[in-house]
Amino acid sequence: MAEKTYPILSRRQIEGLIADGRRIFIANQYVFKADPWLPYHPGGDKAILHMVGRDATDEVTALHSAEAREQMNRYRIGRIEGRWSNFVPPIQGGKFRPLVEGDDLEKEAEEGDVVSTDTSSSPSSREPSPVFDGAEPEIRKRRGADGPAPKSPSTSSVSSVEPDDDGMSYLDTITREKTTLDLEKYPSLDLDTQDTIVAKYRDLGERIKAEGLYKCNYGAYAIECTRYSILFALAFLFLHWGWYVPSAVFLGAFWHQLVFTAHDAGHMGITHGFHTDTVIGIIIADFLGGLSLGWWKRNHNVHHIVTNAPEHDPDIEHMPFMAVSHRFFTSMRSTFYDRIMEYDAAAKFMLRIQPYTYYILLLFGRVNLYRLSWDYLLARRGPQKGPAWWHGWFEIVGQLFFITWYFYGVLYKSIPNNWDRFVFFLISHMVPMPVHAQICLSHFAMSTSDMGPHESFPQKMLRTTMDIDCPQWLDFFHGGLQFQVIHHLFPRIPRHNLRRTQKLVQEFCNDVGIPYALYGFVDGNKQVVGTLAEVSRQAAILAKCQKVICEGDDPIHGHHH
Numbered sequence: 364m365a366e367k368t369y370p371i372l373s374r375r376q377i378e379g380l381i382a383d384g385r386r387i388f389i390a391n392q393y394v395f396k397a398d399p400w401l402p403y404h405p406g407g408d409k410a411i412l413h414m415v416g417r418d419a420t421d422e423v424t425a426l427h428s429a430e431a432r433e434q435m436n437r438y439r440i441g442r443i444e445g446r447w448s449n450f451v452p453p454i455q456g457g458k459f460r461p462l463v464e465g466d467d468l469e470k471e472a473e474e475g476d477v478v479s480t481d482t483s484s485s486p487s488s489r490e491p492s493p494v495f496d497g498a499e500p501e502i503r504k505r506r507g508a509d510g511p512a513p514k515s516p517s518t519s520s521v522s523s524v525e526p527d528d529d530g531m532s533y534l535d536t537i538t539r540e541k542t543t544l545d546l547e548k549y550p551s552l553d554l555d556t557q558d559t560i561v562a563k564y565r566d567l568g569e570r571i572k573a574e575g576l577y578k579c580n581y582g583a584y585a586i587e588c589t590r591y592s593i594l595f596a597l598a599f600l601f602l603h604w605g606w607y608v609p610s611a612v613f614l615g616a617f618w619h620q621l622v623f624t625a626h627d628a629g630h631m632g633i634t635h636g637f638h639t640d641t642v643i644g645i646i647i648a649d650f651l652g653g654l655s656l657g658w659w660k661r662n663h664n665v666h667h668i669v670t671n672a673p674e675h676d677p678d679i680e681h682m683p684f685m686a687v688s689h690r691f692f693t694s695m696r697s698t699f700y701d702r703i704m705e706y707d708a709a710a711k712f713m714l715r716i717q718p719y720t721y722y723i724l725l726l727f728g729r730v731n732l733y734r735l736s737w738d739y740l741l742a743r744r745g746p747q748k749g750p751a752w753w754h755g756w757f758e759i760v761g762q763l764f765f766i767t768w769y770f771y772g773v774l775y776k777s778i779p780n781n782w783d784r785f786v787f788f789l790i791s792h793m794v795p796m797p798v799h800a801q802i803c804l805s806h807f808a809m810s811t812s813d814m815g816p817h818e819s820f821p822q823k824m825l826r827t828t829m830d831i832d833c834p835q836w837l838d839f840f841h842g843g844l845q846f847q848v849i850h851h852l853f854p855r856i857p858r859h860n861l862r863r864t865q866k867l868v869q870e871f872c873n874d875v876g877i878p879y880a881l882y883g884f885v886d887g888n889k890q891v892v893g894t895l896a897e898v899s900r901q902a903a904i905l906a907k908c909q910k911v912i913c914e915g916d917d918p919i920h921g922h923h924h
């Protein structure tokens with residue numbers, strides 16, 4: 364059958380469609396309109412919304428099976444010619460001009476890489492990121508002589524207290540410093556450099572496939588299953604003998620280990636079959652662990668696409684308890700949670716002590732996940748239609764199963780008194796803490812800068828993610844999360860092949876000149892605590908600035924000239 368031909372759409376036409384609310388993205392030079400698919404998408408609506416107006420070729424390749432990509436072809440509406448230059452998607456604050464009569468559709472109204480600096484002209488379709496005005500990055504002066512510079516809606520301060528000038532200029536200075544450091548450390552964001560990186564990344568992907576690194580090592584999973592079974596059996600044996608503390612420790616260790624396989628399954632990284640891997644994932648996460656795989660997927664998919672973006676990545680949004688960037692001091696709006704992350708009195712207090720409370724908070728990570736799981740399942744936040752429609756129902760069955768065996772069978776029936784129950788609950792929930800530390804470790808100390816829309820997918824992943832160096836025999840303890848960089852570049856590679864893939868990624872990094880962040884476990888933790896301490900110090904300085912302004916000037920408006 365002859366391949367269907369598609370009309371060529373100009374940049375201006377695509378911009379007009381997006382301005383009209385259509386969810387358009389580009390992949391492999393085709394234009395896709397995802398609107399009718401949004402409620403069906405197993406990857407969630409937000410994953411697609413972050414790709415609107417962008418070339419999503421690498422994200423789409425990294426995150427989908429061949430069948431899903433085939434299915435995607437149904438949503439093609441056109442083609443583009445030449446190199447696509449990304450818009451900032453509407454969800455990230457991008458502005459798009461509707462088509463008006465007399466618009467010259469052939470003409471590229473605004474070349475992607477040429478940016479008008481005239482702020483008085485018609486509204487730009489490319490809302491500047493907080494830092495950049497264009498492809499050739501130049502640090503933006505946010506507060507010039509002619510008044511305040513435009514704020515990106517995604518970063519604008521909505522604090523109920525009017526932000527005083529000195530506080531804001533202090534935050535701007537840190538933003539500039541951080542960005543300058545990133546600009547010096549990573550390759551230029553000009554289109555040619557980024558194109559070369561992308562071409563080499565795609566070659567690397569082909570090489571990985573050719574070397575068979577997508578083939579699952581089922582033997583390794585047999586060993587995993589044996590380990591899980593031993594931990595589970597020991598937990599019940601000690602419970603039977605009435606030795607509650609060792610029983611709780613083994614149960615916690617069982618959960619700690621299980622999370623890694625749930626993570627593999629959630630990424631379709633075991634059999635690569637969507638339904639098979641999802642069933643494995645739900646049995647592990649929901650039935651055995653009491654956590655929602657669907658919640659995790661919704662969260663994690665977005666995390667993989669907008670890694671370490673303070674406004675968008677739920678994995679670094681922990682206000683009012685922790686913040687890994689000074690940008691959280693501006694009460695940003697989270698596009699994931701659709702709410703303001705207030706920098707209120709509680710946050711001010713907690714952030715000041717965050718380097719000390721970090722590990723303590725992590726001890727309660729699992730309890731927090733129950734809350735998030737139930738919120739996800741009861742509010743039916745997952746897809747209700749399409750291939751994943753049944754997941755939510757299966758997960759509810761899994762949750763009831765979990766409540767029955769753990770809360771009723773173990774805690775209530777097998778343990779005789781409330782104190783022992785309480786201790787058992789605490790220990791079993793705190794032992795898996797290293798997995799939470801591991802998740803934070805991969806990203807908390809890495810860059811959170813907004814490098815604008817032209818940064819390529821591979822460069823963004825390498826800038827925001829770190830790997831942990833560990834001896835091979837300890838791989839089981841880290842569960843593959845120590846190869847987070849490799850995993851972010853190629854999320855569907857089965858876990859047990861990541862160590863072999865690492866060598867190829869290292870060669871790629873050397874070739875394209877992107878630093879590959881690799882730290883020892885202890886050093887990585889020091890980096891994370893160091894980042895938390897730095898942000899805490901910045902909070903203290905900001906508070907001091909604001910106090911001086913309040914005392915020295917108009918206490919109501921806090922303005923100071």
Ligand code: HEM
Pocket residue numbers: 388395396397400404405406407410411414419422423426427428429430431434435438629630631637660664665668750
């Ligand atoms: C109309 C366009 C799209 C279609 C038809 C589509 C289809 C699918 C399908 C069928 C799956 C299930 C997993 C699989 O079989 O691979 C999936 C998963 C996923 N999609 Fe899409 N997708 C589209 C656009 C996008 C875009 C633009 C993104 C953003 C990068 C995205 C991100 C994801 C993610 C992260 C998953 C993983 C979900 C999981 O593993 O449960 N998708 N998509």
